Amino acid sequence: MSLHVIVIGAGVVGASTALSLAERGLTVTVLDRQPQAAAETSHANGGGITPGHAEPWNAPGIIQRLLTRSGTGEPFRIHAHALPGLIGWGINFLWQSKASRYYLNAQNNTRLAVYSGQCLKRLRERHQLSYHQYTDGSLELYFSQSELDHALDLRRMIGDPRVEIRVIDADEVVAMEPALEPVAGRLAGAMFLPLHESGDACVFSAEMLRCAKQLGTEIRLGANVERIERHQGRVIGVRLQDKQLLEADAVIVAAGCGSPALVKPLGLKLPIYPVKGYSATLELEQAELAPTIPLLDLEHRIVTARFGNRLRMAGLADFDGYNRTIRSDRIQVLLDSACALLPRLADEIRAGRAESWAGLRPMTPRGTPLLGPTRIPGLYLNAGHGSMGWTQAAGSAEVLADILTDRSPAIELGPFAA
Ligand SMILES: Cc1cc2nc3c(=O)[nH]c(=O)nc-3n(C[C@H](O)[C@H](O)[C@H](O)COP(=O)(O)OP(=O)(O)OC[C@H]3O[C@@H](n4cnc5c(N)ncnc54)[C@H](O)[C@@H]3O)c2cc1C
Numbered sequence: 001m002s003l004h005v006i007v008i009g010a011g012v013v014g015a016s017t018a019l020s021l022a023e024r025g026l027t028v029t030v031l032d033r034q035p036q037a038a039a040e041t042s043h044a045n046g047g048g049i050t051p052g053h054a055e056p057w058n059a060p061g062i063i064q065r066l067l068t069r070s071g072t073g074e075p076f077r078i079h080a081h082a083l084p085g086l087i088g089w090g091i092n093f094l095w096q097s098k099a100s101r102y103y104l105n106a107q108n109n110t111r112l113a114v115y116s117g118q119c120l121k122r123l124r125e126r127h128q129l130s131y132h133q134y135t136d137g138s139l140e141l142y143f144s145q146s147e148l149d150h151a152l153d154l155r156r157m158i159g160d161p162r163v164e165i166r167v168i169d170a171d172e173v174v175a176m177e178p179a180l181e182p183v184a185g186r187l188a189g190a191m192f193l194p195l196h197e198s199g200d201a202c203v204f205s206a207e208m209l210r211c212a213k214q215l216g217t218e219i220r221l222g223a224n225v226e227r228i229e230r231h232q233g234r235v236i237g238v239r240l241q242d243k244q245l246l247e248a249d250a251v252i253v254a255a256g257c258g259s260p261a262l263v264k265p266l267g268l269k270l271p272i273y274p275v276k277g278y279s280a281t282l283e284l285e286q287a288e289l290a291p292t293i294p295l296l297d298l299e300h301r302i303v304t305a306r307f308g309n310r311l312r313m314a315g316l317a318d319f320d321g322y323n324r325t326i327r328s329d330r331i332q333v334l335l336d337s338a339c340a341l342l343p344r345l346a347d348e349i350r351a352g353r354a355e356s357w358a359g360l361r362p363m364t365p366r367g368t369p370l371l372g373p374t375r376i377p378g379l380y381l382n383a384g385h386g387s388m389g390w391t392q393a394a395g396s397a398e399v400l401a402d403i404l405t406d407r408s409p410a411i412e413l414g415p416f417a418a
Pocket of ligand 1 (some may be wrong): 008009010011012013014026031032033034037038039040041042043045046047048052147169223224226254255256257258259262276277278279286303314315358360361362363382383384385386388389390391392
């Protein structure tokens with residue numbers, strides 16, 4: 001009999017984990033409280049797979065950036081009601097911004113992200129996957145020379161030789177992405193990262209589950225896990241809200257921002273804070289005016305990605321607790337930024353047709369996810385991927401599958417220990 005593993009969470013991390021486990025011949029059950037897969041943070045994210053941009057957000061100087069760029073019309077917003085719940089996590093987040101710690105965290109995150117990109121390519125070789133994927137790189141746009149120089153210094157410090165970066169000028173940017181012609185005059189330059197990809201993470205998650213199901217995985221949506229059950233110190237399964245007990249040899253918590261609440265009764269305190277972000281997805285009427293290549297605009301801190309005839313615009317970071325409200329003033333900030341970047345599409349973007357969404361990034365103070373076994377036998381974590389969940393999903397899934405099949409993971413687990 002093969003090991004029976006329950007995966008809690010059918011977001012991009014849990015769905016990828018389920019497929020990796022099923023491919024190793026394990027018996028897998030995926031549980032999610034939502035009626036559909038990827039209905040929470042993986043639903044409408046920025047769509048970027050960006051191993052060359054996997055550094056945490058708390059770079060040295062974060063305090064100054066938070067002070068100067070926080071507020072209603074800014075990329076960051078700290079809501080007063082959230083402050084009490086932020087204290088412990090926030091102090092740790094700022095502490096991790098010390099250069100030595102930050103570069104270490106950035107290197108660890110990049111290593112996992114690059115590995116994950118390799119795993120994703122291999123997944124595409126093994127399975128016929130269709131999720132509006134774009135696999136020809138991305139552009140990081142800089143409107144100030146000092147920001148570009150600073151970003152290049154940062155990349156040198158992180159220094160993963162597998163991440164190719166080409167610095168290009170405004171003419172080359174326009175040749176690569178004609179939709180940027182109207183802003184070319186303001187551009188200081190850009191980085192082209194051929195390793196980067198994009199796609200629809202929600203569709204991808206469904207694809208992972210489809211493939212896992214073909215390999216025998218049981219998928220139970222609308223299954224809210226009330227608690228993780230133990231017997232004589234060892235995890236024996238989970239109790240659903242309807243009181244049903246589902247037994248298993250191992251339980252993997254891949255529940256995004258829901259993870260801390262699930263493991264708290266077992267005495268584990270996960271340093272995961274929900275950092276809210278927004279997206280707007282526009283069904284294009286003038287598709288020829290929209291960018292095809294995924295973009296990251298460092299001035300406005302927004303990303304765009306193209307899924308067929310739809311354009312996704314995403315960004316912002318709100319410290320708003322677990323409040324998932326889609327605040328119209330914040331959506332407006334996102335749309336204004338998108339209009340500034342893509343003026344030819346401004347009328348379409350402002351027409352009010354874009355579908356608004358907000359999601360909670362499961363963020364740790366280090367910016368690195370929590371992977372692997374816990375001190376409770378039978379309990380494993382694959383959570384806390386913050387702003388990099390899709391970028392790191394395929395690799396994190398393989399790491400968990402390695403551990404559960406007694407193989408050495410390709411990534412050293414120490415930096416990701418809970
Ligand atoms: C605006 C925005 C833009 C982003 N852009 C990018 C990007 O471009 N690239 C990138 O790599 N990442 C991006 N991210 C981050 C990425 O979306 C997340 O890291 C990722 O979605 C986290 O995936 P997850 O599976 O861990 O969590 P989730 O997708 O939230 O999945 C967790 C699942 O667990 C389930 N669950 C929770 N508790 C329970 C319970 N008790 N019982 C049963 N089920 C439970 C939930 O229903 C949920 O479906 C972005 C995030 C945001 C908000």
